[in-house]
Amino acid sequence: MPEASPTLYLLAGALLFAIGFHSLLVQPHVLRRVMALNVMGVGVFLLFAALAARTRGETPDPVPHAMVLTGIVVSVCATGLALALAHRLEAAEEEEREDESAGDGRQARAEHEETDR
Amino acid sequence: MTARADRGHGRASRVAVGALALGLLAALSWAVLSLPGSFDGLTGPALGRLSESGVTNPVTAVLLNYRAYDTLLELAVLLLAIAGVWALRRGDWPAGDLHGRPLVISLLRIALPLLTLTAGYLLWIGAFAPGGAFQGGAMLGAAALLALLSGRAVCARRHTGALRAGLVLGVLVFAGAAGGAAALTGEILRYPPGDADVWILGIEAAAIVSIGLTLGALYLGGRPGDRHA
Amino acid sequence: MSLTWAMALLVLAPLAAAALSFALPAIGRWLALATVAAVGSAVVRVAELVLGGGVQVHRVGGWSAPLGINLRADGLAVLMLAITAIVGGVVTLYTPAYLAANRSSPGQRQRFWSPFLLLWTALDALFLSSDIFNLYVTLELLALAAVTLVALVGKRPALEAAMRYLFVSLAASLLYLLGVGLVYGQYATLDLALLAERSATGGPTLWVAASVMSGGLLAKAALFPMHFWLPPAHANAPAPVSALLSSLVVKGSFYILLRLWFEGFSGLMTPAAAQLFGALGAAAILWGSLNALLAPRLKRLVAYSTVAQLGYLFLLVPLAAGPGDGFTAWSGGLIFLGAHACAKAAMFLSAGNMLHAAGNDRIRDLDGVTHVLPLSAFSFGLSGMSLVGLPPSGGFAGKWLLLRAAIARGQWWWVATLLVGSLLAAAYVIRVLLHAFTRVEAPARHRPVPRVMEWTALGLAALAAGLGFAASGSATLLRVGAPWPPAGVGRG
Numbered sequence: 001m002p003e004a005s006p007t008l009y010l011l012a013g014a015l016l017f018a019i020g021f022h023s024l025l026v027q028p029h030v031l032r033r034v035m036a037l038n039v040m041g042v043g044v045f046l047l048f049a050a051l052a053a054r055t056r057g058e059t060p061d062p063v064p065h066a067m068v069l070t071g072i073v074v075s076v077c078a079t080g081l082a083l084a085l086a087h088r089l090e091a092a093e094e095e096e097r098e099d100e101s102a103g104d105g106r107q108a109r110a111e112h113e114e115t116d117r
Numbered sequence: 118m119t120a121r122a123d124r125g126h127g128r129a130s131r132v133a134v135g136a137l138a139l140g141l142l143a144a145l146s147w148a149v150l151s152l153p154g155s156f157d158g159l160t161g162p163a164l165g166r167l168s169e170s171g172v173t174n175p176v177t178a179v180l181l182n183y184r185a186y187d188t189l190l191e192l193a194v195l196l197l198a199i200a201g202v203w204a205l206r207r208g209d210w211p212a213g214d215l216h217g218r219p220l221v222i223s224l225l226r227i228a229l230p231l232l233t234l235t236a237g238y239l240l241w242i243g244a245f246a247p248g249g250a251f252q253g254g255a256m257l258g259a260a261a262l263l264a265l266l267s268g269r270a271v272c273a274r275r276h277t278g279a280l281r282a283g284l285v286l287g288v289l290v291f292a293g294a295a296g297g298a299a300a301l302t303g304e305i306l307r308y309p310p311g312d313a314d315v316w317i318l319g320i321e322a323a324a325i326v327s328i329g330l331t332l333g334a335l336y337l338g339g340r341p342g343d344r345h346a
Numbered sequence: 347m348s349l350t351w352a353m354a355l356l357v358l359a360p361l362a363a364a365a366l367s368f369a370l371p372a373i374g375r376w377l378a379l380a381t382v383a384a385v386g387s388a389v390v391r392v393a394e395l396v397l398g399g400g401v402q403v404h405r406v407g408g409w410s411a412p413l414g415i416n417l418r419a420d421g422l423a424v425l426m427l428a429i430t431a432i433v434g435g436v437v438t439l440y441t442p443a444y445l446a447a448n449r450s451s452p453g454q455r456q457r458f459w460s461p462f463l464l465l466w467t468a469l470d471a472l473f474l475s476s477d478i479f480n481l482y483v484t485l486e487l488l489a490l491a492a493v494t495l496v497a498l499v500g501k502r503p504a505l506e507a508a509m510r511y512l513f514v515s516l517a518a519s520l521l522y523l524l525g526v527g528l529v530y531g532q533y534a535t536l537d538l539a540l541l542a543e544r545s546a547t548g549g550p551t552l553w554v555a556a557s558v559m560s561g562g563l564l565a566k567a568a569l570f571p572m573h574f575w576l577p578p579a580h581a582n583a584p585a586p587v588s589a590l591l592s593s594l595v596v597k598g599s600f601y602i603l604l605r606l607w608f609e610g611f612s613g614l615m616t617p618a619a620a621q622l623f624g625a626l627g628a629a630a631i632l633w634g635s636l637n638a639l640l641a642p643r644l645k646r647l648v649a650y651s652t653v654a655q656l657g658y659l660f661l662l663v664p665l666a667a668g669p670g671d672g673f674t675a676w677s678g679g680l681i682f683l684g685a686h687a688c689a690k691a692a693m694f695l696s697a698g699n700m701l702h703a704a705g706n707d708r709i710r711d712l713d714g715v716t717h718v719l720p721l722s723a724f725s726f727g728l729s730g731m732s733l734v735g736l737p738p739s740g741g742f743a744g745k746w747l748l749l750r751a752a753i754a755r756g757q758w759w760w761v762a763t764l765l766v767g768s769l770l771a772a773a774y775v776i777r778v779l780l781h782a783f784t785r786v787e788a789p790a791r792h793r794p795v796p797r798v799m800e801w802t803a804l805g806l807a808a809l810a811a812g813l814g815f816a817a818s819g820s821a822t823l824l825r826v827g828a829p830w831p832p833a834g835v836g837r838g
Contacts, residue, residue, distance in 0.1 A: 007150070014145035017524060022138035024517055026131060033513055040520045044527060047149075051531045054156045061158040062175035064530065066184060067479055069176070069251055070191045071523065073328075074486050077198035078516050080335035081490055084202040085497055085509055087338065091206070092502040141558075148528050148554035158534045162413045186406045186415045190471060190483045193361055197464045197487060200368050201494035204457040285365040292358045292365070305354050305417075307408035 009050035016043030030086045034079060041075040171313025172244040180249065181317045185306045189295060192288045192324060195331045199284055208339035213268020225267055232260035240325050244314060250321035250328060257329025262336050270333070277342045280330065287327030291320050347391045349402050353417050355388040356427065356470040364463035367456075374459030375442055381463060382435040385470070389431045393424045393823070401827040403476070411477070411537035418476040418539075420827025425680060425820065426473040426601055429687040433593050434466050436806050440695055441586045443796040445499075447702060448584075454499055461498070465491035465590065472598050478526050478610070479536045481602055485522065485566070489515035492595045496583040507578035514575045518562035518599075525559030541610040548613055556611050563606075566599035569660060570630035573653045577637070580649035585698020588645065592652040592694060593687035600659055600683075607663070608829045620667040627660030628763045635770030639777065644697050644707040647774060648690070655686050655733060658748070658767065661760055665751040673830050674754070677821045678747025684820065685740025685813045689732035692807035696725040699799050700782070703792045709777070713784040718792045721800040723782045728807035730775030735768050740813025747817075 020040030024033055045068045052064035163175050163183065170178035180188050215222055236253035243249030264270040294316060299305045308316040334341070347355075363381040367374035395402050396419055404417040419427075441462075445455040468487035475481050493515065497508035530536055532551045533544045545552055565572040576596070580588045607615055634654025641647040662679025666672030699722040700715050701707040716723040732739035735746075745764055752760040 007154075010149040010152070011146055014142060014149055017145065017520075018138045018142035021141060021517070022134060024513065025134045025137075030509065037513070037516050037520070040517065044520055044524050047524070048527050051152075051156075051158070051527060054152075054154070054158075054531075055160050056155050056157060057160070059160060059164065059175065061160045062163050062179045063159045063184075063536075064527070065176045066179035066187075067527075069180060070187055070479075070483065073191050073251060074194050074483065076332070076335070077194045078486065078490060078512075080198050080338075081201045081205075081493065082509075082512055082516070084205045084338055085493070085505065085512060088206045088497065089502070089505040089509055092505050096502055144554045144557070145524070148551045151550045152528075152531045156531065156534070158530065159412060166409075166413070182407060183409050183413050184407075184415055184480075187480055187483055189361075190480070190487060193364075193464060193467060194483065194487050194490065196365060196368065197461065197490050197494070200364075200457075200460040200464070201490060204461065204494060204498055281369045285369045288365040289362065292362045296354055296358055299350050299354050302408070303348075303350055304408045305350060305404065305406050307406075 006050040006053040009053070010047055013043045013045075013047030013050060016040070016046060019043075030089075034082050034086070037082075038075065038079060041071065045071055169310070169313070171308065171315075171317055174243060174245055174247065174249075176247070177243050177249050177317070180251075181320065182308070182313060185320075186295075188324075189288075189291050189306070192291055192327065195328065196285065196288050199331050199334050202335060202338060203340040206339040208334075208337035208341050210274075210337070210341075211266050211268065213266060215267055221267055225263060225269065228263060229260050232256050232263075236260070236325065236329065240318075240321055243321065244317065250324040253325045254328025254332065257325065258332025258336075261329060261333025265333060265336060274341050277340075280334070280341070283326050283330045284334065285327070287324040290323035294320050347388070349392070349395055349404060349419075352388045352391040352395070353404050353419070353474060355384050356392070356474060357467060359384040359388070360463045360466040360470065364460045364467060367459040367463060371453075371456035371459075374456050375438075378438045378459050378463060381466065382431070382438050385431050385466070386435065389424070389427050392419050392427065395419070396421060396424050396826050397823060412535035412540055415480050416476040416537060416539070417474045418827075419474060421824040422601070422604070422680060422827065423473045424823060425684055426597070427470060429684050430466065430469045430473070430594055432809070433589065433687055433691045433806070436691065436695070436802050437462070437586045437590055440589075440799055440802045443798040444584065444586055444698065444702075447793075447796055447799070448499070450499055458495070458498060461491050461494040462590075465495065465595070469594055469598060473601065476538045477536050478529065478538065478541070478606075482519065482523050482526055485599065485602070486519050488595060488598055489519060489566070492587075492591055495587040495590065496579055498587070499584055500582060503578070504582035507575070507582045510575050511579045514565055514572075518565040521558045521562030521565075525555040525557075525562070528555035528558075538605055538610045542612060545611055546613045552611065552614065556606070556614055559606065560603060563599040563603045564626075567596050567603065568653060568656060569626050570633055570653070570657065571626075573630065573634070573656075576653055577646055577649040580652060580694075581643065581646040585645075585694050585701070588649070588698075589691035589694040592649070593691040596652070596656060597659075597683060597687065600656070608667070612829065615667045617664075617668055620664040623660045624664035624760065627657040627663070628760075630654060630657030630660070631763060631767040632657075632770075635767060635774065638774040639770065642708055642710075644701065644709055644712065644778065645694070647709065647778065648693050648697050651693075651733060651771070651774065652690055654767065654771070655690065658682055658686075658745070658764075661748060661763065664757065665748060665755060665760060670755075671830050672751070673825070673828055674747050675751035676828060676830070677824045678744050678751060680744075680824055681740055681747065681813075681817055681820050682744025685732050685744055685810050688806050688813065689729040689739070689741060689810035692725055692803050692810060693729040693733070695799070695803035695806065696722040696729065699795045699803060700726070702799075703795050705793065709781055712778070712781040714782075715792075716782045719795060719800065721804050722795070723779070725800070725803040725807040726782070727775075727779055728804075728811040730771075730779070732807075732810040732813070734771045734775060738814035739811045740817070741810070743814040743817035 020036045023036035048064040048068045052061040170182040236256040239248040239253035295306045363377040367377045402419040406415045472484040493512045568576040631654045634650045638647045638650035662675045665675030732741035735741040
C-alpha cells in the first residue's frame with residue numbers, strides 16, 4: 001500500500017494552522033475562538049508528527065513525538081483555563097446587565113470601572 | 118453562551134485578515150517544501166543511548182529522561198491550569214441522577230474498573246511500548262468524567278483535601294526527584310546509573326494520579342467545595 | 347552552594363512552594379516568603395559563579411545537547427534573575443496588605459500565591475533555559491499564570507482584558523512553536539548554542555521560522571503595533587499584578603528575542619531588520635507617550651508608559667547589531683530594562699496606593715493626595731525620575747549609554763528619538779505630580795493605606811532612582827557571555 005509522503009502532512013499541518021489563525025482573527029464568539037486556537041494547535045502537532053516521519057529507517061524520530069505530547073497537554077490546560085475565564089466573564093456580564101435594568105442610570109457603575117477591587 | 122461581537126468586522130478588515138492568512142500559508146508552505154526530504158533528526162542519538170535510559174520505548178526515554186525537564190515544567194502547567202480554574206470560579210456539578218437508568222449503572226460497573234486497570238497497564242507498558250503516564254492519565258481522566266457525569270463523584274466535595282493532595286502529587290514527586298537526583302549524582306534530573314527505570318516508574322506513577330485528577334477537575338470547571346475550599 | 351544547587355533552587359523552590367500552597371492554602375504567604383529567601387540566595391550564588399568563572403552551563407539529566415536540555419547562566423541571565431527576585435520579593439511583601447485592604451475574602455487572598463509562585467517559576471526557568479522548545483513551555487506557563495493573576499479578583503473590565511490577553515498570548519505561543527518545529531526540521535537541534543553554529547547558512551526555512559517566532563514574541567512583548575492588549579490588562583489588574591506584568595512578564599519574550607537574534611539566528615541580523623526593530627521601538631515610544639499624556643486614569647497612564655518604555659528596549663537592536671562592538675548599546679538597553687522593571691513596579695504600587703486612598707483613579711481626582719499619602723507620591727516621583735532618565739537613576743544610565751552608542755554610530759535619528767521620548771515621559775510624569783501636589787483642604791473620604799504598601803513602593807522606587815550607581819558593576823556583569831566579539835556578523 002503506497003504511503004502518502006510526509007510532505008503532504010506537513011502542508012496539511014500548515015493549512016490547518018492558517019485556517020485556525022484566520023478563524024481566530026475573524027470569529028467574534030469566544031467559544032469559536034477557543035476552537036480556532038485548538039485547530040491551530042492541531043496544525044502544529046500534525047506538522048511535528050510529519051517531521052518525525054521523515055527518517056530514513058523504520059523508527060520515527062522520537063523527539064518531535066515527545067514535543068507533541070507535551071504540546072497537547074499544554075493545549076488542554078490552556079483550553080481549560082480559557083473556558084473557565086469565559087464562564088466567569090459571562091457571569092460578570094450577566095451581573096452587569098441585571099444591575100443596569102435594576103437601577104437605571106446608576107452613575108456608580110461608571111465610577112467603579114477600573115477601580116481596584 | 119451569548120455571542121460577543123466586540124469588533125464589527127468591516128469588509129476591508131476581513132479581506133486583510135484573509136490576505137494575512139493566505140500569506141502565512143504561502144510562507145509556511147515555502148518553508149516546509151524547503152526542508153530536506155529525508156531527515157533523521159535526533160533519532161540516531163536517541164536510539165543510540167537508549168540502553169542507558171532505563172526504558173526501551175524511545176518516546177518515553179525522551180519524555181522522562183533526555184528531556185525530563187520539559188515534562189517537569191509541563192506538570193507545572195497542569196498544576197497552574199487547575200489552580201487557575203479553581204481560583205476563577207466554583208465548579209458546576211452535573212446533575213447526575215441514576216434512578217431508573219440501570220444501563221448506565223451497568224456501564225459504570227464495567228467501565229470504571231476497566232478504565233482504571235487499563236490506565237495502570239499503560240503506565241507499566243510505557244517503558245517498552247507506546248504508553249506512559251500521560252496516556253494512562255487520559256484514561257483516568259475519562260473515568261473521572263464518567264463518574265462526574267453520573268453523579269458518582271460527589272465525594273470530592275467532602276474530601277477536597279485529599280483531592281488537592283492528589284493534584285499536587287505529580288509535581289512534588291517530580292520536583293523531589295529532580296532535587297534528589299541532583300544530590301545523588303550532581304546533576305539535576307540525572308538518575309543514578311542503573312536505577313533509571315525505577316526512578317522513571319516512580320515519577321510516572323505519581324504523575325498519572327495527578328494527570329487523571331487534573332483532567333477530571335478541569336471538566337468540573339471550578340473549585341468543588343461548598344465553603345471556600 | 348554548587349552551581350547545580352543554585353540553578354535547582356531557582357526553578358524548583360518556587361515550583362515546590364506553588365504546589366504546597368495549592369495543597370495547603372493557609373500557609374501560602376509563608377511559603378512565598380521562604381521562596382524569596384531561597385531564590386534570593388541562589389541568585390547571589392549564581393552571580394558569584396558567573397562573575398568569577400564566566401558563563402555557567404548545566405546539562406540537565408547529564409545529557410548534553412542536542413539530545414538533552416542545557417541551562418545557561420551568563421551576565422544577562424543573572425541580571426534578569428536578579429530583577430525577578432527583587433520585584434518578586436517586593437510583591438510578596440506588598441500583596442497581603444493590598445488584598446486585605448481591598449476587602450478580598452480569605453479564600454481569594456490564599457488563591458493568589460500558587461499562580462504567583464508558578465509565574466516566578468516560569469520566569470526563572472525562562473531566563474536559565476538554552477533550549478527553544480523548553481522556552482516554549484516556559485512561555486506558556488508564564489502566559490497562563492499572568493492571565494490567571496489578571497483575572498483573579500476582577501470585575502468585567504479586568505476579565506475582558508484577561509480574555510483578550512489570553513487569546514493574544516496563546517496565538518503568539520503557537521506561532522513560536524511553529525517556528526520551533528521548522529527550525530528542528532532543518533537543523534536537528536533545539537539548543538541555542540548549536541543553532542548559532544548550524545544556522546550560519548540561512549535559507550528560506552530559517553527566515554520563515556525566524557519571522558513567525560519573532561511575530562509571536564513581539565506580540566507577547568507588546569511592541570507597537572501589537573501592543574493593543576497591554577493597556578487594558580495592566581490597567582485593570584490589581585496593582586501588584588500590574589507591577590509583575592509590566593516589569594517582568596513582558597520582558598520574558600523580549601529576552602528570548604534577544605537570545606534568538608543575537609545568538610541563535612545571529613546570521614539573520616541584517617541592517618534592515620535591525621533598523622525595523624528600532625523603527626517599531628520609536629513608534630512605540632511616541633504612541634505610548636502620547637496616549638499616556640491623554641489618559642484620564644492613572645493606571646492606564648502607567649500602562650501606556652510601559653508601552654513607551656518597551657520601545658526604548660528595542661532601540662538597542664539597531665545600535666548593537668552589525669559589525670563593531672555593540673556592547674555599549676547592549677549594556678545600555680539592558681541596564682535600562684533593569685531600571686524600568688524596578689521603576690515601573692514601584693510606580694504601579696504607588697499608583698495602587700493612591701487609587702486605594704482616593705477610591706477611583708481619575709487623575710484629576712488625585713488633587714491633594716500628597717497630603718494623605720506623602721510617601722506614595724514621593725515614590726511615584728522617584729520612579730518617574732528613572733523613567734524620564736534623570737541622574738543618578740538607572741534610567742539615566744541606560745539612556746546615556748544608548749545615546750553614546752547612537753552618536754558613535756552616527757545614527758542621529760535615534761538620538762532625536764531618545765530625547766523626544768524623555769521629554770514626553772517628563773510631561774506625563776509631571777502631569778500626575780501636578781495634581782498630587784495641588785494645595786487642597788484634605789479631600790473627604792480617603793481610605794487609609796497600610797504602611798507596608800507605602801514603604802515597599804518607596805523602597806523599590808529608591809532602588810530604581812539610585813541604580814545609576816550600579817551601572818558600571820552591571821556592565822561588568824553583562825560582559826560575561828555577551829555576544830561580542832560577535833559570533834555572526836550581520837550580512838549584507
